[in-house]
Amino acid sequence: MKVLLYAKNRQVVLKSGVGRAMVMQEESLRRNGASVTMDPSDSYDIVHINTIFPSDYRMAKRAKRQGKKVVYHAHSTEEDFRNSFIGSNVISPLFRKWITKCYKTGDLILTPTEYSKSLLKRYGIDNEIEAISNGVDTNLFQKNEAARILFRRKYGFGAEEKLIMSVGLYFERKGILDFVSLAEQMPEYQFLWFGYTPDSQIPKKVREAVHKKLPNLHFMGYLSKEELQMAYSSCDLFFFPSYEETEGIVVLEALASEIPVLLRTIPVYDDWLINGKDVYKGTNLKDFREKIPEILNGTLPDLTQQGRKCAEERDVMCQAKKLYHFYEKLNADRERESEAREVCLKQNCHKNMELS
Structure with a gap:
């Protein structure tokens, strides 16, 4: 065959x-x-x-x-x-x-x-x-402290800075407008978006969001899977506010990398990612605004080990x-x-x- x-x-x-x-x-x-x-x-x-x-x-x-x-x-x-x-x-x-x-x-x-x-x-x-x-390749995507140090050094982020990342094309569906809005509301954290779409292909409001000048908002462009693995290891939260997915490969990569995950409450996750057990979820900006510091400060329990198990099952x-x-x-x-x-x-x- x-x-x-x-x-x-x-x-x-x-x-x-x-x-x-x-x-x-x-x-x-x-x-x-x-x-x-x-x-x-x-x-x-x-x-x-x-x-x-x-x-x-x-x-x-x-x-x-x-x-x-x-x-x-x-x-x-x-x-x-x-x-x-x-x-x-x-x-x-x-x-x-x-x-x-x-x-x-x-x-x-x-x-x-x-x-x-x-x-x-x-x-x-x-x-x-x-x-x-x-x-997801759980051999490639896994926690790597050395990669955390190298990535932060390469891109000029301090060891104590809190980095929040997301991955995707520049689509409104991916929640990019919410991501930019929260970066504006939460200047104490660094927001990094990985991925790229040409300006000619995206609506005006998305273009304006992507080009908004904020000191804590960084559009990092497209990275190889090896560099992306380093990014997962270097960040403190994977925030994925997408409104619609068929699965979300990047969610699996984040889970495998043992990074805390915050998702939007949408049907695709209902039967395999449980809020408060495997990941954290929110429904709107207010939810996200409240949960981000609770996750980063350790007020909420660490779910990364359970998240890793979810990735290993896939x-x-x-x-x-x-x-x-x-x-x-x-x-x-x-x-x-x-x-x-x-x-x-x-x-x-x-x-x-x-x-x-």
């Missing part, structure tokens, strides 16, 4: 959560000894598609015609498309129609959480859907084993269908010979 990880558009999404998921899929599958190719002209039994460009849809249709099995990874929903790029809210209904069309080409649809699975069901998608975490190697199980099942279906076609062809040949 050979799996084609179709990656024509990988560079386009490499700096997003989808891109990170694709990298982790390849690494974890190879570590598990799976036979993997990224060349569409190579032989393969199953194609795994992660993106929703027209070329991805055409690849899925071509694979189906050739009797291959298609795994479509549903990272995107209409809900998390809204409040992102300029005009996203206007075209979101069309976006939903398009992704539904793409996902319906899959013999198996994978999506990161039960929450995102419920959204796809709501779209009227009847294909088999399985929830599987994008996973380690990439565990997810790779689940994924490989799905591949094996699909490949067995493909082989049965191929055998059935051969029998049918032979039977038709015999009938034609008898008639002649």
Whole structure:
């Protein structure tokens, strides 16, 4: 059995959560000894598609015609498309129609959480859907005191300063406006945002927020995963006020790095991250304004060990084993269908010979 990880558009999404998921899929599958190719002209039994460009849809249709099995990874929903790029809210209904069309080409649809699975069901998608975490490399993302010192020294932060970080594209959906607002309200803390989106792609109010000049607000740009690991180790709180996620890979990375986590109360976390047990949650600016100093000052209990356990349950190697199980099942279906076609062809040949 050979799996084609179709990656024509990988560079386009490499700096997003989808891109990170694709990298982790390849690494974890190879570590598990799976036979993997990224060349569409190579032989393969199953194609795994992660993106929703027209070329991805055409690849899925071509694979189906050739009797291959298609795994479509549903990272995107209409809900998390809204409040992102300029005009996203206007075209979101069309976006939903398009992704539904793409996902319906899959013999198996994978999506990161039960929450995102419920959204796809709501779209009227009847294909088999399985929830599987994008996973996190808990060997790479872990607490590292040496990295904390190096990162702070490199970027000029003092050993005693309290650093609050978030990671994501410059999307309103990610809660970036709230992040900037709190930086303005809480000058005693340093607020660091990692990630980048060109000004030309984001609405005016987001551009204005990103370019607001505050001495304690820092937009750090895009970092490699190794540097990002250092950032997690160096910061004192991961604050992720996103309004909508299908999972949140960066949340897993923060949990694995044993950094306190403060999230917005949204449905995607309901069944796996418990407020006051694994993470802390808030619903609005007032909640966040109250909880941030309580977490940083140690007034609230330290949840980082429990958070690390949550990340370990979603380690990439565990997810790779689940994924490989799905591949094996699909490949067995493909082989049965191929055998059935051969029998049918032979039977038709015999009938034609008898008639002649």
